[in-house]
Amino acid sequence: MKLIAAYHKGRSLAMISHLDVQRTLQRAMRRAGLPLMYSNGFNPHPLLSFATAAATGMSSDCEWFEVQFSEEISPEEFVRRANAAMPEGMSLSDAFAPPEGFGSLSAKLRAAEYRVAITFEKDSAPVDENRLQSALDEVLKGDITIEKRTKKGIRPVAQRPYILKVSVEEVGDGFAVLRVLGRLQADGGLRAGAVADALLERLDAHGVYGLQRTRMFFAGDGPLPRLPSE
Amino acid sequence: MKESVLNRLLARVEKPARYIGGEWNSIVKERADVRFALLFPDVYEIGMSHLGSRILYHVLNGEEGVACERAFAPWPDMERALTEENERLFSLETKRPLGEFDVLGFSLLYEMCYTNILQMLDLSGVPLRSAGRGEDDPLVICGGPCACNPEPIAPFMDAVLIGDGEEMTLELVRAVKRAKDEGRSKRELLKELSGMRGVYVPSLKTAETKVVRRIVHDLDKTPFTGEPIVPYLGIVHDRVALEVMRGCTRGCRFCQAGYIYRPVRERKSETVMELARQQVSCTGYDEVSLLSLSTGDYSEVHKLVPQIIREMQAGRVSVALPSLRVDSVLANDLSVMQTVRKAGLTFAPEAGTQRLRDVINKNVTEDDIMRAAADAFEAGWSGVKLYFMIGLPTETDEDVLGIVELAKKISARFYAMPKEKRGRGLRMTVSVSTFVPKPFTAFQWCAQVSPDEIRRRQELLRGAIKGVRGAQLKCHYSDLSVLEAAFSRGDGKLADVLERAYVLGCRFDAWTEHFRPDAWERAFAENDARAADYAERAYAPDAPLPWDFVDMLVTREYLLREWERAQRGETTPDCREKCNGCFGARYETDCRIS
Helix, strand or coil: CEEEEEEEECHHHCCCCHHHHHHHHHHHHHHCCCCECECCCCCCCECEEECCCCCCCEEEEEEEEEEEECCCCCHHHHHHHHHHCCCCCEEEEEEECCCCCCCCHHHHEEEEEEEEEEEECCCCCCCCHHHHHHHHHHHHHCCCEEEEEECCEEEEEECHHHEEEEEEEEEECCEEEEEEEEEEECCEECCHHHHHHHHHHHHCCCEEEEEEEEEEEECCCCCCCCCCCC | CCHHHHHHHHCCCCCHHHHCCCCECCCCCCCCCEEEEEEECCCHHHHCCCHHHHHHHHHHHCCCCEEEEEEECCCHHHHHHHHHCCCCCECCCCCCEHHHCCEEEEECCCHHHHHHHHHHHHHCCCCCCHHHCCCCCCEEEEECHHHHCCCCCHHHCCEEECECHHHHHHHHHHHHHHHHHHCCCHHHHHHHHHCCCCEECHHHCCCCCCEECECCCCHHHCCCCCCCCECCCCCCCCCEEEECEECCCCCCCCCHHHHHCCCCEECCHHHHHHHHHHHHHHHCCCEEEEECCCHHHCCCHHHHHHHHHHHHHHCCCEEECCCCCCCCCCHHHHHHHCCCCCCCEEEEEECCCHHHHHHCCCCCCHHHHHHHHHHHHHCCCCEEEEEEEECCCCCCHHHHHHHHHHHHHHHHHHHCCCHHHHCCCCEEEEEEEECCCCCCCCCCCCCCCCHHHHHHHHHHHHHHHCCCCCEEEEECCHHHHHHHHHHHCCCCHHHHHHHHHHHCCCCCCCCCCCCCHHHHHHHHHHCCCCHHHHHCCCCCCCCCCCCCCEECCCCHHHHHHHHHHHHCCCCCCCCCCCCCCCCCCCCHHHCCCC
16 A cells, blocks of 8 residues: 655754655655565565655655555544654654546646745845845846756756745845745756856856755645645 | 754765764663663774674663764875864764763774774864873774784774674773772773783883783673664675684684684574574564684574574575585585575685695695585575685795685586586686785794785786686685785884875775875885885794783784694694684683583
């Protein structure tokens, strides 16, 4: 049987990679004694699949994944037992059993929302709400291009078409928080960090930022969150 | 360290997960009477793979009032970040600067990590030399196999722990705690420590100083790793490691571990099974490995191996068996193993001809090797790794070419099988390293062969191995072996060379991309020394040796006897068959085999 759930990757674990996350989930579920289903073949591994990978450096409240079990287990029991075996900073929630023919999470994925917390360095000129908002407007009018490493080498990818909405959530002494909504699908999507990079450049400021994925949105019916406009 | 500072540092490095801590089963104690930093002078992935450190982590944290935390050598990107941000090296558990700990304890697993000890001290703001440290600085200690010749690192250490650490390290922290409670000075503490068996205090060394190696007597009752930490990052040995046995009875004459971990002590197979269940369930690992110097010699191997494979298989846990010797009769067990994972098989004939194998007392015949290879091939294996050394005492070109002859026969044996039986093609790795003479071995008096001559012998191998079907030759770097030889048999003068090399930028010397032979050469030259003079030095049997003041239990007379037999090509039987009196009369009772 299949269950779908969301894992949460706290700030202290932002720096672990997707591969580290996979290992961590597998081992936690083994410690919990859950009846995992394994792949056949040379190196059998538990059958887990993810809507998408959470990048190294990003924390998240909403990483949806699917896991297969060899025995019936209720979503509630799954979450309870798995959470008892999770390291600090990692937990599961919102588990449900998808109906027959539900389809894969990665194929249904459409968009994600991010919280981008920027800390400006002390030597940068002070940034108030007006200045930030107008810089952001400027940024969104133009192109944002990132360099993506692919098998064929490094190539530029335009980010602007993926951006659905960016708003300023908070501006304070030396910091600012943005809320970014962007497209995200199996074949590509927004890198929320690109918005922060472009904004810092436009402001001619130095700073570091923390990324947190706050929500994921999917196509189709069912308990998975959907974009309000779709 | 503040979270914002940590995040700034982490944002600057390639693998930030090396420095975050917080792993499952890691132990964070907010309050403690004594804080002990367990330090490994190499990166996280290597250090976390070291079983001894994991045992000490468990033992120390099990002690009331003691907090044991970890730190590893920061990779050059993190060293740069710490230096530029003006921050101190910190522990993984509480992110405390290492300078605030009571004890800094280094594990010494190989000589080529010594520069990282200095790097870690320096980045902690702790003066490198013991003589330069004050009452408020941490007590800096070390232990591990390299501690058996402590002189090259002695000036940097307040105390060196020689032998098994389980009991000795606990006694040390208890003494530290008492000294703290009673407000005694460091010098008084060191005086007390120097009275403990196994502890060497360099600053109190006199002509009379004798340090006797410490051992635990009953491995079965000795604490193990408790609930081991499960790293986020993939580490080198990412599995449950079970130590089934400590020590080895074989007496291979080049092998330091074979001499310095005597006598053999075993865990009962029931204990090992119990540990396997407990550790798998508290870690979630899907692989366990049985560790020892020679698992094939473990007295209950034929009981344990099938049982552990069968039971672990039921829980989808595979079993790795490193250090299985070729003469172990494990054909039946092998056929059971086939159902699990077909990892590669490893044989270590060490030398290419019977004559040289007799010299080194590797009591393995060509027949043994061929039989083991045949068993493995018949059982479906097609990947084989062969380990050899070149530059062994008395070696000739015939011995060197013997390596290729043996590889040729093994290859022929594989291709003699019918095509449908052998499946995939043969993948035979012939790994050839350079002999390094080590203290407390029968070859401790021997010179190392010069790098030019080693290179000539490597070329000889490269030429001859062409055309051996399925064979791939891997020769190890020889310049590094010279340094390793110099430090393994080094004296106090090398401490100056080491410090200079560190200042000149040497770090992570065992990593090819960081090894800087030019800087090392300069460090030696500035101290009027040459690495080659140390490495290629042959000691007369009656000459004093820098490590003479350390008593590793195995006597000099025995080692000398072995060296003489080696030169005559005479083998010495396994001491399970017949006691060879290696401890002499003094510590006879420490060995229960005879």
